[in-house]
Structure formats: C-alpha cells, structure tokens
Amino acid sequence: MTNKKILLADDEPQLALAIKIRLQSRGYQVTTASDGRQALDAMAKERPDLVLLDVLMPVMDGYFCLREINQRYGRGAIPVIILTARDRMKELFELEGIADYVIKPFDHEDLLNRVDQVLKQREAGASSTEPPAST
C-alpha cells in the first residue's frame, strides 16, 4: 500500500522484531535502533517518514531523542509516536510535540491503525497546515 519509511527505536530486540514484521506486512519499510543515539545516527543516514520511539532506553532515552529530533529537523517535521509502558508521561511528551502516544502492551492492530492515521494526516495536511519550522 505504501513504501513509507519507519524508524523503530526500542531496546527490546524481540518485541521490536515483532512490531517490524507487523509494519512490514502493511508494506512499510522498517529500520530498527536499540537506543536514542542509534536512532539519531540512523536518521542522519536516511530520513524516515515516521519514528516509533520507546522511552526507557539505555545511552539516550526517548525523551532526549525526541527533543533532539525536533531540534534537528524542526518541531513536528518528522512525526514521532511514543511507545511506552508508562501512562503518566503523556503531557511531558506532548509539550515537546508528538504525533501520538501508545501505551504498552498495545494491540498490534491498534498500533498499525495509528501509524496509518498519522501518515495519512501528514500526507493530507502537509501543504495546508503549519509548515515545518526551519532549523
């Protein structure tokens, strides 16, 4: 259906693999990273259309990674969906600008729908709504 590129950063390699398989089944191209630093490196090589970001990761956690993404590419330029087992940090992340917040454990169908949704909105609104801030 699409060949959009998704970057998935999660320090649980097996769960990340499961999510990757699901995303691939929808036709997405998936790159994985196991911490925030790796995610930033991967993004520098190839800019993804969406980032799925775990929060508690070693080296650089999801919060700093998100801020750095927004800093480098402009706030909201690359949509980020936060994946976390914590349900009380949503506001903190929303302050930084996120596309969605998904609480683990999630239903894979639900996650796929949210990913579709975010990318669809992005496509529809890319020209009309807020232009990405310049860095």
Next chain:
Amino acid sequence: MPTPPSVFVAVCPPSSPLTAFLAQAGPRLGGAWACERVTTLADAVKRAAQGGVQAVLLDGGAPEALGPDPIRRLRAQVPAVPVVMITPSFREDHDGAWLQQGAQDVISLEELREEPARLDRALRHALARQRADQHTLHLASFPEYHPYPVIELDLAGAVTYLNAAARARWPELAAGATQHAALDGAQEAGTALQHSNQPVVTRELAVGDRMFEQHLWLTAETHQLRAELIDITQRKQTEHLKDEFLSTVSHELRTPLATIKEFIGIVSDQLAGPVSPPQQEYLMIIKTNIARLERMINDLLDMAKIEAGSVFLAKEFVRVAPLLSHVLESLRPLAHTKQIELSSDAPEGVQTVFADADKITQVFINLVGNAIKFTPGPGRVVISVEDLENELTFHVADTGIGIEPENLPRLFEKFQQFHQVRGETGSKGTGLGLAICKRFVELHGGKIWAESNVGPGTTFSFTLPKYNVEEVLTDYLRSGLAQAKRHQRAFSILGVAIDEFDALKKRVGVEGTGQLLKAVELDVKQTVRRRAGDVVVRWQHGELIVIMADVDRAGCRIIADRVRSAISGRTYDIGSATCQVGVRVTSATYPEDAMDPEGLLRLVEERLGHAAGPAPRLLVVDDEPKARQMLKEMLELHGLEVLTAASGPEALEELKVQAVDLILLDVLMPVMDGYQLYHLLKEHPRTTHVPIIMVTGGGDRPDRALGLEAPTYNYVTKPVRVDELLQKIRVALSATPPPT
C-alpha cells in the same frame, strides 16, 4: 498397693535427743513418712541429690546447726527440698532467724514430745509452703526474664516497672524518661481498656528504626497497665520483601509473555508462511492459555500494588450506560458459547458515578465473568442498577447453582478459590479476582457483598458514590448563599481542621483515621445542631467544612467555641486504640467577610491553614557526599527541612515513606541519572506534582551535548549560587498547586 512412704532426711548426731525421739516416734507417724538419719549436712545434701527426698529435718542440737547459716547453705545446694528446724527447747526469739535463713517451719522438741503428730503436720506444711514459694518464683521470673520488653505503667501513665529486656533495650526509660516512643498512646489505650470488655489491645508501634507489636492489658492483681513489645521488624521486612518479590516477578513475567504472544500472533496471521487448519487450532489453544496467564499475572500485580498501597484512583464523572455496554460487549462472546443470556436492565436517564472507569470496568468484568463461568447454560446473567440519593448500587445476578450461605463471607478473601467455595471444579484462577474487586470498590468508598441461596442463583452487589464532594460543596455553597441573599439573611461557613493531621494519620493508620473522622464529624454535627439548610461536607486532609444557613458572625463564634471544646475534651475510640485530637475552628460569614462562595471558602481555608505552616521539606539527591552535605547545611540555615539521598533508587525509597515539597536533583549520578529519575518522579502520581530543580555539573552534560535549552527543566548549575538557588526554590514552592 499401699503408696510408699515419703522420705525425709533427719540431720542429727546419734546421741541427740531428737534421734531418740525419732526412733520412738517412727510408727506413730502413721507410716506416711520414712525417716533416714544422717549425721552431717554434707551427707544430707548427698542423699537429697539422689532424689526422692521430700524434706530435711535439721536438729538444732547438731554441731553444724550452731555454725554459720546452716539452713541457707543447705537450701543453696538443694533448693527444691524444704527444711524443718527442730530446736532443743522452745525459744520464740530464735524462730525468726531460722525462718529468715529459709527454714519452712521451726518446732521445738518439747512441742514434738507433747504432740508427736505435730511432726507430720510440720512436714506437710513445709511441703505446701515450698510449692507456694516455687509458684511465686515462677511468677516473679515472668515478666522479669521474659525475652521481650515488658513495661508496666500506672493508670496515670507513669512507668512503674521495666523488665530486664526493656531496661537493656531502652536504658533511657530506666533512667526515668517519661516521653518515649515505646509509651506512645499507651495511657489512652489503658483508659480504653478500663471502659471496655476487651481484654487486650494489640497495635503496631515504631520505636526508633524498629517495629513492635505491642500488647497492652490491665493486670488483675495490681491494676497496672502492662505492655509487652514484640519486635516484628524482621517480619515486616519479610512482608515487604514478599510484596516486592511478587511485584518484580509479575513484571518480569510480562515481557517474555508479551513476546510469546506477539510471535504466536505473527505465525497464526500467516505472516511467516502458511499455517494448516490443525496448526491453526493448536495456536488458538496456545492463545487462550496466554490470555489466562496474562489475567493471572495482572491479578498478582494488582494485588501487589494494592498491598503496597500504591493504587491510585483516577476519578472522574463516569457515565454508567456506556461503561455497562462496554462490559456486556466484551463478555457477550463468552456468554454466547455457554448459552447464557446477558442483559442489563439499567433504567433510562443519565446516571453518573464519580469513579475510576478502568477500575470499575475491571470489577464488572470480574463479577460478570464469574457469573457466566458458574452458571450452567442455558441461563441468565442480569446487571441492574439502583439509583439512590448519594450512591448507585449495582447488582450482578445469575441463575447459577448458588453458594452456601456460610461460604459467602469467605468469597472476598485473598486466595479463595471461587470454584472451591462454589463446590465446582474448573479452570483455576489466582483466587484474587474478588479480593481485588473488594479493594477497588472500597477505595472508591463503596461496599461490596454477595447474596445467595443454593439453587436459585447468586447476586453480587456493590455501591459507588455518585458525587464529587468538592462539587457538592460548591453546589451547596452557591444555593445556600443565593437563598441568604434573597431573604437578606446571614450565612456562614465553619471550618474544622484537625491538628497535626499527618502525624495522627501515621499513628492510627488509614482505617483508624477514617473512623476518627466519622466520629469527629458526628460530634461537629451534634454540636452545631443542624437545622434545615445546614450541611456538613467534605473531609479533606483533616479539614471539614460546615455550611450554616442563617447564622451571623456572633452566632458563628459561639458555635465555633462550642465545637472546639466539644472535640478537644473528648477521647475518641477508634477500633483498637483511643486518641485525643486538637482542632482549629474558624469561620467566615456573609456579608461581613466575603460576598461570594469562593471568597468565603478561600477565607476559611486560609485561616485554617495559617495556624499550621511547617517548614518546607526538600529532598537533595546527589551522589557526592560533600556536595550533599554542603547543600543540606546551607538550606537548613535558611529554615528548610532537608532530607538527602545518595542515588536515584535511594531517593525513590525515601519518597515512599516521606512526602516532600521540592526535590533537588543532581544530573550526573551513577546507576540512574538525574533525567531518568526525573521521568520516574514525574510519572508517579505521588511525586508528579512535586517541583524538581536539576543541579547540573560542568562538562559534557546531555542537555548541552544536545544543544538543548531544556525549557521544561528547572536548572541551577554547579557551583551552586546560594541566592540563585533559594530564589528558584521560593518560586517553585509558591507555584506548587495545593495537593488534592
């Protein structure tokens, strides 16, 4: 068979008159006694040590009897054998000395000659006294040598006795200390004991860093209050470990289980290649069991959280109808397979409860799920709702086999296997479901119960409050004030706050606090003598608001005084203990003090609050001991209370037991850095509102490395400048919303 005669040993020289008397008297003693004669004390001791000797008769004419302390020497070696002293002649002045040495009786030879049966009486008397002495000795050794501390107090609360263990553990008490954690509340408990039929009061008490179980009772003999303290620190630690273990294990089980679930899903969705129909069937079986395991782990986690006191309700107004239809929808497939008709006859109209929707859904899923499970098809499960003034009552009724009435109370206990109670076999759960339901309902301030007769089915019911007290208060205030304005009358609100509420809560526990608040509220109501239009609402942090229609300022003062003296003069009985409370009472009156409800309320809150005002408490988290100490000393100089922690985990531990007003967080720490800790603190409901100031060192900081401005963090940089830090602390503290 005749009983063998009891043996007594007589210590007397061969030529003594006593020897002659005994030789003659032998048969006349009725055969009950056999006499064995020895000549020295040493021989008597030797003989007694062989056993079977009931008493020793000591001849006052024997050479050794004239030596120093003969009886004491004898008794020291064979303490269990009584000694009767026979004096050559009747000399009363001497008797006392012999008795003091430990003789059980003293008789003169003259007396014996006059009445030979006197010997038998003396021996029997000596034996009886020996037994009584032994008994006294036993009594005296308890509580003195009891391994646990035992303290006795008179009814005024003064310490009158400490046993050896108490003296060793708390030398300050032995030295005369009157204020001591080990004595906290003992006198009150004593008063309660006097006025109740309860024989013993048992409670838990912290003394220093140890936990004790204290048993208090009134001793019948001395009418003193006796306290026995058993050190249960170890047990408490073990319980804590158990809870933690349970929680950790459940968490750790979740990740692999989630992985299994994901990949089973991927295989069965044929994302890894085609799956044959039988394979698909087996995968379904695996999935069903994964779901079961998940439920069990979730139950264990829920219970662990409840036991650790870390369950918090996210309460809001919840509409009942959508919640019920969600429950019905999710359980309909299960009901369908068992041919059970699932319905709800909730009345029309918008009903809301003030509740945590997730928790209440869980309660419903559990109750309805159980009902379906234990109802043989075809059958019915019906949810009904009763709309009462302040609460809603929900019923889940089934047409199942019912439960024996005697088993009903056990249903909500932990680890009760439901099917065992219901006398069925089937898939076992953790036996925690109903216990969790009970706790969740109770956290909402509701009740849960079951009614059944074997045969016609079972009904589980629970209640939930309909309103938010805050909401009710504002409503009442608004309408009351409108009335007062319309009729040009006065209108007052009275605020009652309990002194040192936090300390009190810690002392009497959550349940005790609940009972206490109820009792105080009742007293307030009775003292205020409510009229129509008067209401008592909202207990929050030990504060009670009373709304009084048609009461002016002067009237309010009189009522306030009455309330104050009524409560301060009373001892409250709360379950296992009693306590006295001090209160602050204040009021605000329309139209003198304020014209609108918010103004009145704010005034009362302010007046209640200003009476207390303890120093703000800070937690300093820094791994460097020097930096930690420096900050602590500096901040304490400025009137702040300072706690410290050397690491993230230590800080989390500290925060479990101590609430703080602000946290100072070093960024660079091993194990868990400041940012990680920041996230953890911000996501925990207990600390999420606590302002945090980050203390950053120089060098390569994550924020600087990333070139971030960090607008959401409040920062100071090392070396810390005192005025800057104090300024930031002041701002952060004044911006903190009051805890709700």
